[in-house]
Amino acid sequence: MDRARLSHLLARESAEAGRRNPRSRAAYERADHLFGRVPMTWMNKTAAGSFPRYLDTARGARITDIDGHEYIDFCLGDTGAMAGHSPxxxxxxxxxxxxxxxxxxxxxxxxxxxxxxxxxxxxxxxxxxxxxxxxxxxxxxxxxxxxxxxxxxxxxxxxxxxxxxxxxxxxxxxxxxxxxxxxxxxxxxxxxxxxxxxxxxxxxxxxxxxxxxxxxxxxxxxxxxxxxxxxxxxxxxxxxxxxxxxxxxxxxxxxxxxxxxxxxxxxxxxxxxxxxxxxxxxxxxxxxxxxxxxxxxxxxxxxxxxxxxxxxxxxxxxxxxxxxxxxxxxxxxxxxxxLTDEAFAAMAGLAERFEAGVCAAIDAQGLPWSVSRLGARAEYRFASPAPRTGSESAAVADAGLEDYLHLYLANRGILLTPFHNMALMCPDTTRQDVDTHTEVFTAALAELV
Incomplete structure (x- = not known):
């Protein structure tokens, strides 16, 4: 991995996030009465571009921020909205x-x-x-x-x-x-x-x-x-x-x-x-x-x-x-x-499609990464073979690489779980949503490598 190139791309995506989201940045800078400037300190994990995007509306597998940008949401409230937003x-x-x-x-x-x-x-x-x-x-x-x-x-x-x-x-x-x-x-x-x-x-x-x-x-x-x-x-x-x-x-x-x-x-x-x-x-x-x-x-x-x-x-x-x-x-x-039996079957099928798309993008660039899936949830990790213990998985974390991928995707209308590279499907997620992620993720890797 060319760390200098990664730093350059991360700076570029951070600047782009600031340009695209002036209202979110201003709201964050005004939040003087909140501990850590957010309602709950973990929300700062979403601030890969130095500030979090602020929520306006959410429905199904879509979120809109206060700057008017719509996102395909694979984060889903870090599982809290696995049923989709406001069913x-x-x-x-x-x-x-x-x-x-x-x-x-x-x-x-x-x-x-x-x-x-x-x-x-x-x-x-x-x-x-x-x-x-x-x-x-x-x-x-x-x-x-x-x-x-x-x-x-x-x-x-x-x-x-x-x-x-x-x-x-x-x-x-x-x-x-x-x-x-x-x-x-x-x-x-x-x-x-x-x-x-x-x-x-x-x-x-x-x-x-x-x-x-x-x-x-x-x-x-x-x-x-x-x-x-x-x-x-x-x-x-x-x-x-x-x-x-x-x-x-x-x-x-x-x-x-x-x-x-x-x-x-x-x-x-x-x-x-x-x-x-x-x-x-x-x-x-x-x-x-x-x-x-x-x-x-x-x-x-x-x-x-x-x-x-x-x-x-x-x-x-x-x-x-x-x-x-x-x-x-x-x-x-x-x-x-x-979250019925039938819904889970469809969600798992979409996660399998997501996994296949990510694997293809990783293989195309010859990266030593891996993808793991658990039903409706899939995640890529910067190691191959996939870690077999928690300590092994913690050891391969890469904050700069995660921030780059999260910012690159968010700047192009896709949200992943901010704590790691996890994508979760909900009953409203579509095949096109998954394919859009594959397309943008593939482009992110091409620029990086």
Whole structure:
């Protein structure tokens, strides 16, 4: 890679972003009362051109910014809008609940909740469900339940896995092979090794060594890593994880928040997995904040039989807005009418087309890159063969190259997930959208090489 040429192209695309988006730049420069100048600091990750584009409208697989530019959206709110932006049936359900019926949050259950729970059971196999507003909260509450029922203090995660801002998950495998705080961890309440253990994805030997200490309550894992590039499980790995956790009396929690892209029941259904708990968020609410965690019938009964656990007040599990009527109405509409079995089949087909187009462009330029796909999600990584662990994937990150590709695509009307090179399909994505990305991506590589 000619780094000087990359720097030149990146500067050119950054200047072009500034020229095309004066209103977004001005809005960013005026945002003196926002911490980091954005509503949530992660939004600065979209500022490859020194400022983020500001949202005006969004519908389906399209976004328009306040400068009037339309984008094909493969980011989809980093999975939060996997159903597409503002699906009509979800908007109608939300309006009916909030406007016609009223009572968005009343601390009373609705009948929609049982429907959603039954549908999640159909899709994922877990027998009992409870709701949250985010997957982060679902993970936090699942962790507390795991500690309560096992009497063990530690949680094991995979290096560079993604579970939101859960304190226990911000641990990676260090250079010496032992656990250490993930770089940049903000305000950790304690040394993360006091609460957590870590093993590389696809490394059963390391997992077994960590579980052998006998202090792990649960393994919290993504069935495939997603937020450090897609890292797929090797043959026999997930079966090995399940065997080891059972042998050591450890609960298994599948976090399907991103891996939901694998199909209607995520990787759990697609690959026949048998977790004790499952967490999910973002996509199931069709854009309305929503999350959920599921438990096996046996685990749910064990917990409910514990009279010493305060599950209905201030025991640490739950929140006032969790399971509110508005979120539950949105979940029902999304699962019943938008992210259906048929929709997933079409989305996966589009992701396969996306993967083929990217592979062809990479091969044409002879680049040592790879592409991985997980159902409706595809991502290119600057390594070949594709990384097999989170640490390997982190090591091949290239911020300058990512910024160039993201800016090049955005300046030509295409948005990718800003955290990495991920593209997600929604029910409104079209073959032409995919082919447009292939055309622009091919041109970006030609200029670079």
């Amino acid at each position: 009509a049936v979800v908007a109608e359900a939300v309006q009916r609940r909030f406007g016609t019926l009223g009572g968005a949050t009343a601390m009373l259950p609705t009948e929609d909740a049982e429907w959603v729970g039954a549908e999640l059971t159909r899709r994922f196999g877990l027998a009992r469900w409870s709701f949250s507003l985010t997957a982060t909260d679902a993970n936090r509450w699942a962790i507390r339940l795991a500690r309560a029922v096992t009497g063990r203090p530690k949680i094991l995660v995979n290096s560079y896995s993604y579970h939101g801002s859960v304190d226990e998950s911000l641990i990676v495998v260090g250079p010496d092979g032992s656990g250490t705080a993930r770089p940049g961890n903000v305000g950790a309440p304690c040394d993360v090794t006091l609460t957590s253990r870590v093993a590389e994805f696809n490394d059963l030997a390391q997992l077994e060594r960590e579980l052998a200490h006998g202090d792990v309550a649960a393994v919290l894992m993504e069935p495939a890593l997603t937020n450090i590039g897609i890292v797929l499980p090797e043959a026999g790995y997930l079966a090995g994880v399940r065997e080891l956790t059972r042998r050591h009396g450890v609960l298994l929690i599948n976090d399907e928040t991103h891996t939901f892209s694998a199909g209607p029941g995520g990787c759990t259904a697609a690959w026949g997995l048998e977790p004790d708990m499952l967490t999910i968020g973002k996509a199931i609410g069709g854009g309305i904040p929503a999350g959920a965690y599921g438990l096996s019938a046996e685990l749910a009964d064990r917990l409910l039989d514990r009279s010493d656990l305060d599950l209905v007040d201030m025991g640490g599990v739950g929140g006032t807005l969790a399971g509110n009527a508005l979120s539950v109405a949105a979940m029902r509409a999304t699962l019943e009418h938008v």
